[in-house]
Amino acid sequence: DAVVRAENLGKTYSEGKLVTPVFGGLDFEVHAGETVAVLGASGAGKSTLLHLLGGLDTPTAGEVYVAGQRMSALSDAARGQLRNRALGFVYQFHHLLPEFTALENVMLPVVLAGSDVPAARQRAQALLESVGLGPRLEHKPGELSGGERQRAAVARALVNHPACVLGDEPTGNLDERTAATVFEQMLELNRAQRTSLVLVTHDRRLARKLDRVLELHEGRLREVAAADV
Ligand code: ADP
Ligand code: ADP
Secondary structure, three states, X not given: OEEEEEEEEEEEEEEOOEEEEEEEEEEEEEEOOOEEEEEOOOOOOHHHHHHHHOOOOOOOEEXXXXXXXXXXXXXXXXXXXXXXXXXXXXXXXXXXOOOOOHHHHHHHHHHHOOOOHHHHHHHHHHHHHHOOOXXXXXXXXXXXOHHHHHHHHHHHHHOOXXXXXXXXXXXXXXXXXXXXXXXXXXXXXXXXXXXXXXXXXXXXXXXXOOOEEEEEEOOEEEEEOHHHX
């Protein structure tokens, strides 16, 4: 029941004569409902790994499977559809569309997945309310606080009930207290929907709250025992 699986996964960036090997031989699975932290120093390859898992970049070795589908075997269109249906993304920066309200931003992935507008509105509104943004539905991102924007981004990531949410330092831009609140809400939503979570972070305290911790170090991925996080 792996929702995301990496098989002998490797990435080397090449730009002309500049060759940067990032990692190789990565093997791991993320099971349904499981929450996994990926730790590592800056430059260890955490964002690269997340991009490969999300099909936003292609590996130079090995394979990624999402919901049982081999990413490299899909056309760009099919990969895009799988991404919108099976995965949710949350980044350090919210990436909400500035011209649209919070509600519209969260409705958009639902409409893109083929739902009609009233159904999309209903689901988006329910999710925004569950992260405390009921009074902010009609606000545009520029009219929201940093924490509110990230909560809207979390709602957007989860609104299509993805199998897995990929998070790249989703609370990295927030002050400590706001970060803790947004993080807890993200975990609660993940639990409620039984969505898996792969969370890239350099924050060991956050990592400890997840089911499993992996660490990228010198091109390898190792499992870290809870006591050692
Ligand atoms: P982290 O997220 O752990 O900080 P990254 O995945 O961003 O690490 O980067 C891993 C390594 O790959 C770094 O050495 C970085 O400079 C390099 N890198 C990242 N993106 C690119 C790119 N598009 N082209 C070339 N090198 C890159
Ligand atoms: P950057 O140069 O920092 O990658 P972009 O605006 O291209 O800036 O992307 C911003 C973030 O959005 C990056 O983390 C990127 O991986 C992610 N991203 C880009 N395209 C997509 C996409 N089609 N779906 C989901 N995330 C994307």
